[in-house]
Amino acid sequence: MITHYPVLQVIVPLIGAPLCLLLQVPRVVGLFAVLVSSLAFLVSCGLLQQVMIHGTLVYELGGWAAPWGIEYRIDYLNSYLLLLVSSMSTVVLIAAQSSIRKELPENRHTYFYAAYLLCLTGLLGILATGDAFNVFVFLEISSLSSYTLIALGTDRRALTASYQYLIMGTIGATFIIIGVGLMYMMTGTLNMNDLAERLPEVNHSRTVLSAFGFFIVGVCLKLALFPLHLWLPNAYAFAPSIATAFLAATATKVAVYVLIRYVFTVFGIQYVESVLPLQEIFLVLGLVGIFAASVSAIYQLNIKRLFAYSSVAQIGYMILGLAIGTQLGLAATLLHMFNHALMKGALFLAIGSIVYRINSSQLNHMAGLGRKMPWTMAAIVIGGLSLVGVPLTVGFVSKWYLVLALLEKGWWLVTVLVLISSLLALIYVWRIIEWVYFTPARIHLSEVREAPLSQLVPVWILVIANIYFGIDTSLTVGVSKLAAQSLFGLFGAAP
Amino acid sequence: MNLAPEQMLLSAILIPALAVFGIILTGRWANIRELVSIMAGLILINLVTGLYQIVADGGLIAYQGPELFSGLTIAFAIEPLGMLFALVAGYLWLVTTVYSIGYMRGHKEEKQTRFFACFAVAISSVMGIAFSANLFTLFIFYEILTLSTYPLVTHSGTIKAKLGGRVYLGVLLTTSILFLLLAIIGTWFVTGSLDFRDGGLFDSSTLGAAAVLLPLYIFGIGKAAIMPFHRWLPAAMVAPTPVSALLHAVAVVKAGVFSVLKICVYVFGLDTLRQLPTTDYLLYLAAVTVLLASIVAMRQDNLKARLAYSTVSQLSYITIGALLATSAGVVGGAMHIAMHAFGKITLFFCAGAIMVAAHKTEISQMRGLGRQMPITMIAFFIGSLSIIGLPPTGGTWGKWFLMIGALDAGQGVIMAVLMISSLLNIAYLLPIPIRAFYPNDDVERPTGIKEAPLPSLVALSVTAAGCIVLFFFTGPLYELALAILS
Numbered sequence: 001m002i003t004h005y006p007v008l009q010v011i012v013p014l015i016g017a018p019l020c021l022l023l024q025v026p027r028v029v030g031l032f033a034v035l036v037s038s039l040a041f042l043v044s045c046g047l048l049q050q051v052m053i054h055g056t057l058v059y060e061l062g063g064w065a066a067p068w069g070i071e072y073r074i075d076y077l078n079s080y081l082l083l084l085v086s087s088m089s090t091v092v093l094i095a096a097q098s099s100i101r102k103e104l105p106e107n108r109h110t111y112f113y114a115a116y117l118l119c120l121t122g123l124l125g126i127l128a129t130g131d132a133f134n135v136f137v138f139l140e141i142s143s144l145s146s147y148t149l150i151a152l153g154t155d156r157r158a159l160t161a162s163y164q165y166l167i168m169g170t171i172g173a174t175f176i177i178i179g180v181g182l183m184y185m186m187t188g189t190l191n192m193n194d195l196a197e198r199l200p201e202v203n204h205s206r207t208v209l210s211a212f213g214f215f216i217v218g219v220c221l222k223l224a225l226f227p228l229h230l231w232l233p234n235a236y237a238f239a240p241s242i243a244t245a246f247l248a249a250t251a252t253k254v255a256v257y258v259l260i261r262y263v264f265t266v267f268g269i270q271y272v273e274s275v276l277p278l279q280e281i282f283l284v285l286g287l288v289g290i291f292a293a294s295v296s297a298i299y300q301l302n303i304k305r306l307f308a309y310s311s312v313a314q315i316g317y318m319i320l321g322l323a324i325g326t327q328l329g330l331a332a333t334l335l336h337m338f339n340h341a342l343m344k345g346a347l348f349l350a351i352g353s354i355v356y357r358i359n360s361s362q363l364n365h366m367a368g369l370g371r372k373m374p375w376t377m378a379a380i381v382i383g384g385l386s387l388v389g390v391p392l393t394v395g396f397v398s399k400w401y402l403v404l405a406l407l408e409k410g411w412w413l414v415t416v417l418v419l420i421s422s423l424l425a426l427i428y429v430w431r432i433i434e435w436v437y438f439t440p441a442r443i444h445l446s447e448v449r450e451a452p453l454s455q456l457v458p459v460w461i462l463v464i465a466n467i468y469f470g471i472d473t474s475l476t477v478g479v480s481k482l483a484a485q486s487l488f489g490l491f492g493a494a495p
Numbered sequence: 496m497n498l499a500p501e502q503m504l505l506s507a508i509l510i511p512a513l514a515v516f517g518i519i520l521t522g523r524w525a526n527i528r529e530l531v532s533i534m535a536g537l538i539l540i541n542l543v544t545g546l547y548q549i550v551a552d553g554g555l556i557a558y559q560g561p562e563l564f565s566g567l568t569i570a571f572a573i574e575p576l577g578m579l580f581a582l583v584a585g586y587l588w589l590v591t592t593v594y595s596i597g598y599m600r601g602h603k604e605e606k607q608t609r610f611f612a613c614f615a616v617a618i619s620s621v622m623g624i625a626f627s628a629n630l631f632t633l634f635i636f637y638e639i640l641t642l643s644t645y646p647l648v649t650h651s652g653t654i655k656a657k658l659g660g661r662v663y664l665g666v667l668l669t670t671s672i673l674f675l676l677l678a679i680i681g682t683w684f685v686t687g688s689l690d691f692r693d694g695g696l697f698d699s700s701t702l703g704a705a706a707v708l709l710p711l712y713i714f715g716i717g718k719a720a721i722m723p724f725h726r727w728l729p730a731a732m733v734a735p736t737p738v739s740a741l742l743h744a745v746a747v748v749k750a751g752v753f754s755v756l757k758i759c760v761y762v763f764g765l766d767t768l769r770q771l772p773t774t775d776y777l778l779y780l781a782a783v784t785v786l787l788a789s790i791v792a793m794r795q796d797n798l799k800a801r802l803a804y805s806t807v808s809q810l811s812y813i814t815i816g817a818l819l820a821t822s823a824g825v826v827g828g829a830m831h832i833a834m835h836a837f838g839k840i841t842l843f844f845c846a847g848a849i850m851v852a853a854h855k856t857e858i859s860q861m862r863g864l865g866r867q868m869p870i871t872m873i874a875f876f877i878g879s880l881s882i883i884g885l886p887p888t889g890g891t892w893g894k895w896f897l898m899i900g901a902l903d904a905g906q907g908v909i910m911a912v913l914m915i916s917s918l919l920n921i922a923y924l925l926p927i928p929i930r931a932f933y934p935n936d937d938v939e940r941p942t943g944i945k946e947a948p949l950p951s952l953v954a955l956s957v958t959a960a961g962c963i964v965l966f967f968f969t970g971p972l973y974e975l976a977l978a979i980l981s
Contacts, residue, residue, distance in 0.1 A: 426668055477564045
């Protein structure tokens with residue numbers, strides 16, 4: 001059983017999705033999805049444990065040996081992210097039960113859960129697989145299902161948002177497949193480890209260079225790196241709140257994972273640095289992204305869009321960590337991927353509760369909500385403080401490591417800029433607080449009550465996780481460092 | 496109580512934190528809620544007194560908390576300076592609680608439960624700052640203190656409160672995130688340690704970095720209100736007066752200058768500090784703050800605003816004491832923490848009493864008030880004397896040692912600044928009680944005004960008496976201050 005964990009991780013939600021359609025009864029489907037997702041979560045716990053004990057796990061799909069068959073490789077990096085994605089998905093699904101009942105018409109519930117589980121399948125698949133083409137397949141599964149999830153939003157603008165994302169996402173996916181195709185052409189293999197061995201033989205060729213170029217641009221579209229982020233704010237703003245919470249917490253992180261995996265494992269950091277000034281490009285795009293998106297966030301009137309822009313800014317931090325190009329910088333990026341998922345998960349779920357009660361995500365409709373929904377608002381305050389990076393929250397841990405990595409590199413100016421940018425986060429978080437606590441409540445709020453317990457519990461699980469992992473960092477920091485070490489040690493040093 | 500010293504240390508931090516729950520749970524019954532606050536205050540006094548006795552006997556008390564990441568731990572240890580700060584804050588919390596009961600009820604303030612709860616959180620974090628054994632712990636509690644006092648500053652919920660809160664949070668968080676955090680990470684990066692250590696962390700090979708880090712620390716500790724980062728303090732005056740009294744004359748601002756002193760002594764070390772090229776510039780900046788803030792204070796007609804600028808000026812005395820890098824300077828700075836606390840809290844208590852009883856906030860309206868509110872005005876007079884530094888009040892000693900410190904360091908300019916500032920203090924403080932008792936004849940004497948509610952009156956009498964007592968019984972404080980450097 002344990003030996004099959006790598007494939008179970010992906011198969012469980014994959015089978016769960018069509019079963020949703022068979023079950024049909026909305027209430028049962030919701031609970032079924034929670035069950036499936038928690039199974040995936042248990043599997044990922046088991047996987048992380050196995051990796052901690054035995055090191056990298058290799059699983060040959062269908063018993064076909066590696067270069068021919070598809071291989072799943074679980075190491076520190078992806079077991080850690082598998083745990084993140086499956087746990088976030090489960091927590092979000094618990095909150096989904098009541099939220100979806102309110103936000104979507106009944107005949108769409110089944111589709112929602114089916115698409116959700118497919119999306120989960122795709123994300124877990126991208127993480128688990130060690131095959132370059134397989135990544136593309138799962139990427140498409142997750143993308144297509146997330147277009148569906150976004151389009152399910154009740155606001156009609158959700159359709160255009162989804163369409164916009166579809167166009168951009170398809171361009172990204174096409175670039176990725178072109179990259180993979182060119183690599184296959186040069187090496188005749190699709191297995192990542194095999195590619196890593198064979199690419200150096202041909203890496204002087206222009207084909208490999210273009211493969212790399214196509215691939216990087218395609219992935220950066222997917223992970224919404226500034227200035228390729230244009231699809232993201234609308235998608236997040238108009239999707240059903242639950243879909244936003246799920247995608248914000250997981251999807252972009254998985255795309256960052258793909259980037260890291262290809263840069264470090266497949267192409268190798270030596271090659272990357274020799275052909276492209278990737279460090280400089282990432283440094284500039286990361287910084288500009290942080291500032292441009294944070295400033296945009298300050299001017300948003302819709303709280304979902306506000307945090308969507310904030311997500312773009314946070315991706316900037318992750319890319320900045322990569323740009324540093326040291327082990328510590330990579331660890332900071334990995335750490336922030338986990339921590340940011342916790343923050344945004346908590347924030348978007350709490351926003352889901354607000355939308356559940358007041359049917360709006362406009363800031364000015366939230367005036368005075370602090371008194372009506374004290375627990376939800378407290379969650380937003382704590383999540384926001386975590387985003388700013390106040391000590392004892394996960395945000396502080398991320399910031400600490402990023403700054404430490406920057407100092408180690410000797411980039412003083414960038415350090416100061418990073419600290420200044422966290423003040424921008426303070427401004428947009430505080431705008432919300434002032435609206436919610438200091439603006440007199442409107443009359444139509446008199447009926448509004450605190451969010452139902454079924455939503456408060458998941459929100460607060462994440463809020464407490466924000467604090468817990470800000471204090472006990474043995475898991476997050478420990479695994480991030482191990483993963484960074486192995487990415488540099490095993491593959492970076494290879495010729 | 497038979498607690499081990501470590502347990503007493505932790506309890507001193509936890510008791511106010513636990514009181515928060517008691518206050519929230521009993522929020523519906525105002526009398527019981529206040530009883531919880533007072534009980535917690537009494538226990539805290541008991542604890543800090545017990546701790547003081549151990550420390551005075553030369554006992555070492557330390558608690559090593561959990562390690563968070565990469566060697567950063569939450570750790571507490573008591574050294575004399577922290578003990579002194581904890582004593583001042585612990586005693587004055589109880590007095591302020593008593594005062595608040597009179598003030599908040601007399602003023603019919605809303606949301607009193609939130610008020611008392613946040614107050615307790617603030618005191619808990621002050622204890623955490625006082626006892627912190629490394630920069631990391633200090634930073635955590637420093638930020639909690641900022642955040643927990645924000646709801647107190649914006650208590651009234653008006654537009655003005657909101658704007659004041661923006662400045663408050665904006666300046667304090669900006670400086671702490673931008674400079675202080677950078678300085679702390681920088682220190683970690685350069686020296687590999689964040690512990691407070693006798694003689695400091697830097698050696699001769701890292702002096703260059705220390706010279707850069709010092710200004711980051713001094714500006715980063717916004718709570719010390721050195722210009723140009725002093726704006727938050729006047730802005731915080733929109734808070735209810737007990738908040739201004741305890742937090743913005745004692746707890747928060749003293750947490751700032753306490754941190755400055757502690758960092759100068761235990762992170763840099765006086766010997767290192769003397770060698771740094773940046774020390775002198777910062778010293779002169781502090782001197783400029785002393786003078787400018789005093790001059791601005793003279794131009795304020797609002798009593799609380801005048802007191803706020805006076806605080807800005809007095810805080811820089813303590814920063815000067817630290818930056819003089821002489822033992823007398825540090826002793827003077829430490830003593831000034833205590834002396835100024837008693838003097839300024841008295842003045843704020845009086846300002847609040849006048850607001851509650853006479854509904855007057857402007858100094859120009861307070862002429863002739865001495866007849867109606869004699870106790871308040873006498874207390875104001877005593878408090879003023881202590882701030883100015885005249886005998887027989889405790890404020891004398893702090894300034895005395897600061898002057899000696901300036902002489903030792905050969906800083907004639909600083910000497911002169913301290914003297915001029917004392918004259919300015921006289922000019923902006925003494926006219927208030929004098930005009931209250933001896934108004935010009937043409938002023939119509941106010942009628943129908945009585946003294947403030949009894950709890951408030953008791954509180955302000957106690958602190959005024961404290962100013963005088965501290966003149967005659969300075970021994971323990973002096974010994975504590977002296978022990979900082981041994």
